[in-house]
Amino acid sequence: MLDAKLVRSNPEEVAALLLKKGYQFPVAQFTELESQRREMQMATENLQNERNTRSKSIGKAKAAGEDIQPLLAEVADLGSQLDAAKARLNDVTAALDDLLSGVPNIPDSSVPEGADENDNVELRRWGTPAEFDFTPLDHVALGEKSGELDFETAAKLTGSRFSVLTGKLARMHRALIQFMLNTQTEEHGYTETYVPYMVNEDSLRGTGQLPKFGEDLFKVPFGERQYYLIPTAEVPVTNFVRDEIIDPERLPLKFTAHTPCFRSEAGASGKDTRGMIRQHQFEKVEMVQVVEPSRSWEALEEMTGHAEAILQKLNLPYRVVALCGGDLGFSAAKTHDIEVWLPGQNTYREISSVSNMTDFQARRLLARWRNPETGKPELVHTLNGSGLAVGRTLLAIMENYQTAEGRIRVPEALIPYMGGVTEL
RNA sequence: GGAGGGAUGGCUGAGUGGUCGAAAGCACUGGUCUUGAAAACCAGCGGUCCGAGAGGGCCCUAGGGUUCGAAUCCCUAUCCCUCCGCCA
Secondary structure: OOOHHHHHHOHHHHHHHHHHHOOOOOHHHHHHHHHHHHHHHHHHHHHHHHHHHHHHHHHHHHHOOOOOHHHHHHOOOHHHHHHHHHHHHHHHHHHHHHHHHOOOOOOOOOOOOOOOHHHOEEEEEEOOOOOOOOOOOOHHHHHHHHOOEEHHHHHHHOOOOOOEEOHHHHHHHHHHHHHHHHHHHHHOOOEEEOOOOEEOHHHHHHHOOOOOOHHHOOEEEEOOEEEEEOOOOHHHHHHHHOOOEEOHHHOOEEEEEEEEEEOOOHHHOOOOOOOOOOOOEEEEEEEEEEEOHHHHHHHHHHHHHHHHHHHHHOOOOEEEEEOOHHHOOOOOOEEEEEEEEEOOOOEEEEEEEEEEOOOHHHHHHOOEEEOOOOOOEEEOEEEEEEEEEHHHHHHHHHHHOEOOOOOEEOOHHHHHHHOOOOEO
């Protein structure tokens, strides 16, 4: 959520900044609601003040043994006036909150202009795509050959956009998770966590998936309530700090978690239907940092490096792009995507996304730290990034490490995790 | 699933329907003392919203209710603890 004060004092300026994201901020509607809110808040508070003052004097009179009947008569209709005022105020603040919670984060000034992924800006490339003296297959064809990647069985068990892995391929999938977690914890200083795969609405509100993006989530009815399967570990892990005031010496908080992620892919029918690029269920190792505001841009670079390190160790060629305004997510002020080279598709595809949410999530979360300079609780900045998406890493290895016989060599770094196996 | 008990500021913890936004302690900040530190002593010290300010509102898990007035009484929900049952 954006800072209401900021929006209030410079609505036009905020609207102009949000245009970069392709978002039209309804300035007139906001200003109108805001002036109503102010008027009603003052009216309500005046009534409350009067009620408090009078009630107090009744208490005094009673204590002094005076007759309080005349005083009671004077306040007879104050209650109903107050109720009416409160109801009007509630309506307006609810409308205002609705409006404001649908407004995305303001993109950083360094974010490139642009409408969609075609306008993203490449920052750097690492590694050289391998030359094959045969026509490289994509991971679906490779999986069919070995029989270890099976979409038909998955469709029988559940439906489309699921996969079944078996044998050594399943093991490599597991090996990747261990490898990523070990790297993030042992080399990059993250604390490993294990978290719920279902969360409540408050958590999703805190990180910004709700109220706007509920249709992307799998819902789980639970008694009278509703839980949601997590779309990313960002949700449970970032919510660690909801309603917390964090001691400055504890910052930065650096957490990593391996979780499955569940996405309905509601708006993506027909997109990436082949293979395991876009699934309803996939594994991801996530990095989350909670930092003091002055450090968040530094942390974005650092975390991008932490994701890149995995690809470098696996010797997978990739490039890093800065997302343009139109391609940025709702809560992000800036995002780096890391795209891995896929020979089977002859293109780079997203394998990690690292974002600085600045104080946007922290405001909804009420995640604060006590700034030693002011002594006051102030909002922290939150960041998250994949380190990495496991399924996509697996298929990148399949395609980049394939042999003419359609087998898959095991990347050096993974051999210890594979019990010494060097080829599948 | 059943029976009880609880939830109060950064933490621990008192609180009789009416000067209660809330005792006390810890922690923290400033000061006195000291070469310096510790100890001791003194003082300060919740959050949030509106307002230029003066000031005012709201917040004692959450949501309802009773009342002129609720941290305090009633209802519901959530979470935690104890015991019984069941269970990977």
